Amino acid sequence: MAMTMTQKIIAAHCGRDSVGPGEIVMAKTDLVLGNDITAPLAIREFEKYGFDKVFDRDKIALVMDHFTPCKDIKAAAQCSEVRAFAGAYRISNYFDVGEVGIEHALLPEKGLVGSGDLVIGADSHTCTYGALGAFSTGVGSTDMAYAMATGKVWLKVPSAIRFILKNKLGKWVSGKDVILHIIGLIGVSGAQYKSMEFSGDGLSCLSMDDRFCIANMAIEAGAKNGVFAVDDKTTEYEKLKRKRSVIYTADPDAEYERTFEIDLSLARPTAALPHSPGNTKPVDDCGDIPVDQVIIGSCTNGRLEDLANAAMVLHGRRVNRNCRTIVIPATQQIYLDALKMGFISTFIEAGCAVSTPTCGPCLGGHMGVLARGERAVSTTNRNFVGRMGHPESEVYLVSPAVAAATAVAGALATPEKIGVV
Amino acid sequence: MKVHGKVIKYGDNIDTDVIIPARYLNSTDERELAEHCMEDLDSSFTSVVRPGDIIVAGENFGCGSSREHAPMAIKASGISCVIAVDFARIFFRNAINIGLPILECASAARDCENGDTVEIDFDAGTITNITKGLSWNTFPFPDFLQKIIRSGGLLQTLKNDSAGI
Numbered sequence: 001m002a003m004t005m006t007q008k009i010i011a012a013h014c015g016r017d018s019v020g021p022g023e024i025v026m027a028k029t030d031l032v033l034g035n036d037i038t039a040p041l042a043i044r045e046f047e048k049y050g051f052d053k054v055f056d057r058d059k060i061a062l063v064m065d066h067f068t069p070c071k072d073i074k075a076a077a078q079c080s081e082v083r084a085f086a087g088a089y090r091i092s093n094y095f096d097v098g099e100v101g102i103e104h105a106l107l108p109e110k111g112l113v114g115s116g117d118l119v120i121g122a123d124s125h126t127c128t129y130g131a132l133g134a135f136s137t138g139v140g141s142t143d144m145a146y147a148m149a150t151g152k153v154w155l156k157v158p159s160a161i162r163f164i165l166k167n168k169l170g171k172w173v174s175g176k177d178v179i180l181h182i183i184g185l186i187g188v189s190g191a192q193y194k195s196m197e198f199s200g201d202g203l204s205c206l207s208m209d210d211r212f213c214i215a216n217m218a219i220e221a222g223a224k225n226g227v228f229a230v231d232d233k234t235t236e237y238e239k240l241k242r243k244r245s246v247i248y249t250a251d252p253d254a255e256y257e258r259t260f261e262i263d264l265s266l267a268r269p270t271a272a273l274p275h276s277p278g279n280t281k282p283v284d285d286c287g288d289i290p291v292d293q294v295i296i297g298s299c300t301n302g303r304l305e306d307l308a309n310a311a312m313v314l315h316g317r318r319v320n321r322n323c324r325t326i327v328i329p330a331t332q333q334i335y336l337d338a339l340k341m342g343f344i345s346t347f348i349e350a351g352c353a354v355s356t357p358t359c360g361p362c363l364g365g366h367m368g369v370l371a372r373g374e375r376a377v378s379t380t381n382r383n384f385v386g387r388m389g390h391p392e393s394e395v396y397l398v399s400p401a402v403a404a405a406t407a408v409a410g411a412l413a414t415p416e417k418i419g420v421v
Numbered sequence: 422m423k424v425h426g427k428v429i430k431y432g433d434n435i436d437t438d439v440i441i442p443a444r445y446l447n448s449t450d451e452r453e454l455a456e457h458c459m460e461d462l463d464s465s466f467t468s469v470v471r472p473g474d475i476i477v478a479g480e481n482f483g484c485g486s487s488r489e490h491a492p493m494a495i496k497a498s499g500i501s502c503v504i505a506v507d508f509a510r511i512f513f514r515n516a517i518n519i520g521l522p523i524l525e526c527a528s529a530a531r532d533c534e535n536g537d538t539v540e541i542d543f544d545a546g547t548i549t550n551i552t553k554g555l556s557w558n559t560f561p562f563p564d565f566l567q568k569i570i571r572s573g574g575l576l577q578t579l580k581n582d583s584a585g586i
């Protein structure tokens with residue numbers, strides 16, 4: 001039977017020649033991920049049921065990224081629980097303050113995930129690794145506990161929607177604008193339970209960072225996973241990480257529920273307005289939107305190219321006095337690279353606060369929580385009610401270039417609007 | 422198994438950030454989580470909800486993050502079942518995995534209103550709205566998922582049978 005790329009990866013991980021949509025299978029996992037919010041629950045369940053062995057100490061990643069450096073005593077207690085577990089079971093990939101980065105930027109950077117892998121994580125944005133041609137999906141803490149014990153996960157084989165990307169992106173238009181446009185097009189449940197498979201010759205103009213950003217937000221369309229066809233850029237990236245790639249390609253006659261052709265040359269800088277990632281509009285059509293705070297960072301847009309784009313806009317400029325601007329590199333390596341390339345001085349000279357890697361403000365945790373009535377423009381992935389703080393605050397989702405231009409203008413703006421050419 | 426309670430009704434795309442806001446995720450205590458359940462959407466939820474009550478909602482219930490704290494908070498609030506047009510996929514698996522009963526039924530989701538008394542018979546697969554005198558049949562889950570629910574959750578299945586499922 002003809003299979004999609006996702007179905008092929010799943011079949012290979014349950015020892016089958018083929019699988020079909022709707023089937024429930026038990027599949028082997030190459031990596032099981034948890035963080036400081038979801039791992040404590042998984043560990044508690046693991047221990048409550050009396051398990052005393054993990055399936056493979058090298059195939060579990062525990063990343064303390066959400067509330068770290070710990071924001072309060074309860075957060076500290078959660079981390080210490082995970083730290084104790086990691087010590088007791090000698091988990092190789094335990095990442096704590098000083099080494100930690102936001103999980104979905106960190107794991108690809110460390111070469112812990114790669115094309116052809118089957119990865120589950122107790123975090124919804126685990127779908128990010130689809131950028132590398134992996135099947136990766138978010139699950140809950142109980143799934144994580146089960147997988148830590150057995151190395152397996154139950155999966156319902158998804159059907160798929162295909163996105164054929166054509167042509168090239170224009171200036172100041174990035175992967176973020178493409179995925180916001182797509183979510184606006186199909187809606188926040190437009191890919192419910194399904195795979196989003198990206199292919200086409202437009203792929204060649206998308207950097208790995210663009211692809212991570214696009215795959216990251218597949219969940220915002222309800223998708224089980226988002227996955228990119230593997231090309232030279234992917235294999236080049238994996239060579240650098242010394243990660244072996246196993247390449248699966250969709251059968252030419254694979255069945256897709258729908259196919260969309262996306263002309264990248266038509267994509268414009270796009271914003272998702274409160275309170276849904278599907279509520280999208282070109283930034284130029286949004287009118288005058290004064291902004292209290294700008295956030296540049298997260299597992300969606302805290303990578304080096306994102307910081308480079310923001311720095312290009314902020315170089316030699318000052319952020320508006322009424323607009324607090326916070327920049328958070330997603331990993332220590334990205335932080336260090338940004339420092340070497342001069343981006344960090346650009347940010348500080350422009351009047352931004354720069355923080356050590358953390359999820360922090362993305363989920364209203366710490367490092368930039370919003371008061372009642374405040375409005376943020378952010379490069380993160382969710383703008384639900386109360387996501388960044390008070391239930392009566394607002395979040396607009398945009399690309400790093402638009403976020404930086406907004407910081408200068410003090411109101412939602414594209415780089416062109418503030419005169420960056 | 423039968424459950425019986427009053428309907429608490431919500432709309433489409435109820436996300437996990439309103440079911441349990443991230444600011445409370447520094448705890449895994451289900452009673453503490455239940456105290457803040459639905460707080461940003463419906464501040465009366467915690468005072469109104471009674472054991473056995475049933476949440477009825479529209480499409481894509483539980484979208485957003487993977488936090489299992491969301492179905493935990495709902496379960497610990499005393500909710501006996503969530504009926505929705507459909508569920509976001511991670512919420513769906515989390516609910517099954519922790520043993521929070523959920524049902525997909527578009528017509529019940531449409532016709533049940535706040536305060537209606539509803540009875541659900543899981544074995545027969547029926548939802549009965551006693552207030553309105555309506556009833557609906559639901560599709561049973563596949564055997565595999567029923568086994569998880571019957572065992573009382575995913576980890577219990579592994580405990581019962583070390584070969585797993």
Ligand code: SF4
Nearest residue numbers: 125298299359362363
């Ligand atoms: S940056 Fe935000 S979306 Fe990404 S893992 Fe952290 S909290 Fe989740």
